Amino acid sequence: MRLHKLTLTAFGPFGATQEVDFDALSSAGIFLLHGPTGAGKTSVLDAVCYGLYGAVPGARQSPGTSLRSDHAPVDRPTEVCLELTVGGRRLEVTRRPAQPRPKKRGGGFTTEKAQSWLREYDPEQGWKALSRSHQEIGEEIGGLMGMSRDQFCQVVLLPQGDFARFLRADAEARGKLLGRLFDTRRFAAVEERLAELRRAAEARVKAGDEQILALAQRIAQAAGPAAEEAALPEERPGQPGLAEGVLQWAAVARSGARERLDIAECVLAEAEGRSAAARHALEAERERARLQQRYAETRRRAAGLEDRRAERDRCHEQLARARKADLVAPALDLRDEAERAHRTAVRARERTRAGLPPELAEASLEQLAGRERGIRAELGALDAARRAERRSAEIEAERAGLDRQSRSDDELIQETAEWLSGWDATHRGLRERIETAQDAATRAEQLAGRLEPARRRLEAARRSDALGVQEGAAAAALTAAREQAVDAHEKWLALREQRLRGIAAELAGQLVDGVPCTVCGSAEHPEPARAEAGHVDRATEEAALAAHQRADRARAEAESELGVLRERLAAARAEAAGPEAGTGTPGPDRTPASVAGLRAAVDRLTREHAEAHRLAAGAHAAREALAAAEREHLGRLDDRQQAERRAAARTSQREALDREQAVLEAELVKARGDCASVAEHAGLLERRAGLLAEAAETLRAEQNAAERLKEADGRLADAAFRAGFDTPQAAAAKLLGDTAQRELQHRIDAWQTEAATVADRLAEEDARAAAGRPPATPDAAQAAYDLSAKLLRAGAAAHAAAQERGAELGRLSRLAEEEVRALGPLRQEHERVARLAGLAAGTSADNERKMRLEAYVLAARLEQVAAAATARLQRMSAGRYTLVHSDERSGGRRAGLGLHVVDSWTGRERDTATLSGGETFFASLALALGLADVVTDEAGGVRLDTLFIDEGFGSLDDQTLDEVLDVLDSLRERDRSVGIVSHVADLRRRIPAQLEVVKERHGSAVVHRAVGTLSG
DSSP states (O other): OEEEEEEEEEETTEEEEEEEEHHHHHTTSEEEEEOSTTSSHHHHHHHHHHHHHSSOSGGGGOTTOOOBOTTSOTTSOOEEEEEEEETTEEEEEEEEOOEEEEOSSSSSEEEEOOEEEEEEEETTTEEEEEEOOHHHHHHHHHHHHOSOHHHHHHHTEEOTTHHHHHHHOOHHHHHHHHHHHHTTHHHHHHHHHHHHHHHHHHHHHHHHHHHHHHHHHHHHHHHGGGGGGSOOOOOOTTOTTHHHHHHHHHHHHHHHHHHHHHHHHHHHHHHHHHHHHHHHHHHHHHHHHHHHHHHHHHHHHHHHHHHTHHHHHHHHHHHHHHHHHTTTHHHHHHHHHHHHHHHHHHHHHHHHHHTSOGGGTTOOHHHHHHHHHHHHHHHHTTHHHHHHHHHHHHHHHHHHHHHHHHHHHHHHHHHHHHHHHTHHHHHHHHHHHHHHHHHHHHHHHHHHHHHHHHHHHHHHHHHHHHHHHHHHHHHHHHHHHHHHHHHHHHHHHHHHHHHHHTHHHHHHTTOOTTSOOTTTOOSOOSSOOOOOTTOOOHHHHHHHHHHHHHHHHHHHHHHHHHHHHHHHHHHHHHHHHOBOTTTOSBOTTOOOOOHHHHHHHHHHHHHHHHHHHHHHTTHHHHHHHHHHHHHHHHHHHHHHHHHHHHHHHHHHHHHHHHHHHHHHHHHHHHHHTTSSSHHHHHHHHHHHHHHHHHHHHHHHHHHHHHHHHHHHHHHHHHHHHHTTOSSHHHHHHTOOOHHHHHHHHHHHHHHHHHHHHHHHHHTOHHHHHHHTSOOOOHHHHHHHHHHHHHHHHHHHHHHHHHHHHHHHHHHHHHHHHHHHHHHHHHHHHHHHHHHHHHHHHTOSTTOTTOOOHHHHHHHHHHHHHHHHHHHHHHHHTTTOEEEEEEOOOOTTSOSSOEEEEEETTTTEEEEGGGSOHHHHHHHHHHHHHHHHHHHHHHTTSOOOOEEEEESOGGGOOHHHHHHHHHHHHHGGGGTOEEEEEOOOHHHHHHOOOEEEEEOOTTOOEEEEEETTEEEO
16 A cells, blocks of 8 residues: 555645655655644544545544635635545545535535545546546445554554554453454354353253253152152252252152052942942832832822813714815915905906096997007108118118218328428438437547557656656756765875875885895885875775766766756657657657646547547438438338328228218108108007007006906805805805814824823832832932042042152153263253363363463564564564563463563563553554564555654664664565654754645645755
8 A cells, every 4th residue: 555645625634635656755755743742643534534535533533623724715715635446456535524515505504414535546547437426436435444443543544652562561451452453253153152052052952951840840749658658859950960869850750640540440330340239229119209200100190180161072973064164275375365366356457447538438348459550551651761770770870980080091192291390400400310420420530640649648658757767867866976976085195295295105014125126126225115194095096086986987877867858858758749740750849848837738638539539420320210211201201102102992892981971861740750760750659559469468467467366156055065064155164274273183193192101100019019118218218329429539530640650750861861861962061062162261260371362372473573573673673672472361361362562681581561662552552563473464465655653752872763664665675665753853964855744723734855955
């Protein structure tokens, strides 16, 4: 992850728009962010975090904290724009928090919702928009970063004092921070899951024990007194041997229940014998009492029969006369039926005559029939008129249909005429669309040919700007190299001249007594020259010469590098200037266009090319539309011709219908008469004929009914005489209904049946014998039998209870055995899960250090962090200190997250709290850098090319500060840049690349500074 540019608007203390060029700051490897207290140094880091995650670090994200600057005008929105490269992609994230803005209408303010934009840079297409969704942008950035906001703030924005606290913290606090950074919640979830499994298994085992104890209670209830022979096991779930004790106790209860069942069977057999004897005695007494009572009742019934003998004789005589009258009943019924039919026929005749005309009120049957035949003949003559009337209606329907077709064709002709009136304009418009699309295709080809050279010029202009910056740096480096070469040359010449002046002393130092002098040849050396103060020897001169040669080579290399850069710059500028008019080659004296101008030209050509391509793409659709319009034109012309032909045909058809209608109307006028239609006239005749037919029929029915009534009277008189009655009325008086006759016969039959029954019962020998014996005593026998039955029921109940108790004990015992067998695997599963849960939670004896699973994982991560931090701590402390991870327990707490420092001067390991302020700073800094490396590896290897360190350098001495800066400078070997946030003045002299935050009355501002330059 490398930051390129940050733009702030109305954010925190910055009222205006401020830009931070991280590319320029990061080019030096280390840059300084400084300014007075409260100016807004930390706000720059907050803006970086807000741009990435939509939130600022730590407590500054509290609900009552606003990100909007109090110095900004009300119409200037708060906005953060961050440009960075992450995961090989160059992105631009723009965020606006929720903030008040003036209402567009009226006064006051309204709250504008938070907004986000994400763009990506494509070398060929430039910036392209990706999303405006907060959630999508968060998921995209989070996936590329590979770490959460808390991890980013802890790893990239190394905060003030946090790692000093982490260095001195206890294991509990250190574990919380590591847990957030390395996201070890899944291991804590494993611990919790194992604990849940242990609790669930324990609950199942307890439930099984409770089920067994519940069965034991039910066995005790079922066993009754047999359960008292052995004590029930102690009711405590989880007790060892509980299941076996319950099974043994149940076996004892079943044995006692079987003994009581044998006793109950003996008692029941004796009670059954006594009950059988008492039942036989009761039945004998009841039989004697029944016979005595039966004989007495029979004597009473015989006396009653004699009292009802006269009534039986009267019923017999009445029944005989009623049966004779039954012979006359059919003739009476026939006469009544004939009389009713005659009355009905008379009423019908009177009703029909009331509907006839007055002249037919007394007409005979022949007159009515003749009048009906005349009307029927008249109805037959109206059939032809009916057909003519139906044809007339059909002609009207045909004429209405012709009118509808005529209106439809008229509308079609009118619509076609209106459409054809605009055909010429439509045709010209479609032809113009085709020509426009063809011209656009030609223009698109031309613009495509101009667009690619323009893009190459834009890229060349960008390279030219970059090479111009490099040329300036190379020129400055060449000037410095030349000055160093001149200085080295002058120094070498001065040392050489100084050595030549003292060369005599140097030669004198080589003289040896007896050896000739190499200058004068004398073997005697009476007064050799002596070296003066500041004498330069050969080694010093040669060292100066070597320095001069190195400086000269550096100058030559700088000149060569500057020459190469100038050649590349000239080529880039020539390519950016474009070809000369008419030659196709770059002009040597043309001034290259600016990047902004070329970018605008490329954007303009891109838009024009896209517009031309869009217009050209419509050529096919335009041709299709023209072909469709021409087909529609031909179709409409054909439709108009067809409509005109149909109109001519309808005219001749309508004239023929008019002639036929006139003939039919003359015929219908005669047939309708005074009625509105032939159908109405026919209906009137139908009703008249119907009345006449009905009147004739009722007259005929009346005559027939009178003849049948006369015949029925004769038959009735003859039947009464033959049955022995003087008149039909006398026979009718003796008639009885079937119910009355059956009642009389039933009373006669009942008396005879009772008489036969009494005679049979008086002849019974058993009843006469029982009547001669003493009266029976069934109540005493019943009391004796009830007592024996009560004893029998008690014995049977005791026996059934014993049987039921034995069966229930057997069933419950089998259930208990099944529960015990089922509980065995559950108990084994509980022991296994409990052992694993205790091991993961650090409470079991197998876990010697009492370390939880999450702490064990964090201890491994802490060991990696300590190893990574030690590599830098040794350099910062000149090899004195080493960080080591400790698994030892501290007090009563669990082990695994201890952190100690080893002092190589003493060879002892001591607590990190014993470090001094400066030592604590560089130790915590080394720990932070090591933690950043480990978290980066954990996050999928995402490169963190930009880090920030906030404060702490004021506690270091000069030597330690140099060593810390050397370590930070070594991060450039991994292509990293480090931003230091500090007030220390000495850092402003040591670090050339600086970003100063200036505090002003109208809001803070940022200023970029470099050695020898000042730019804002």
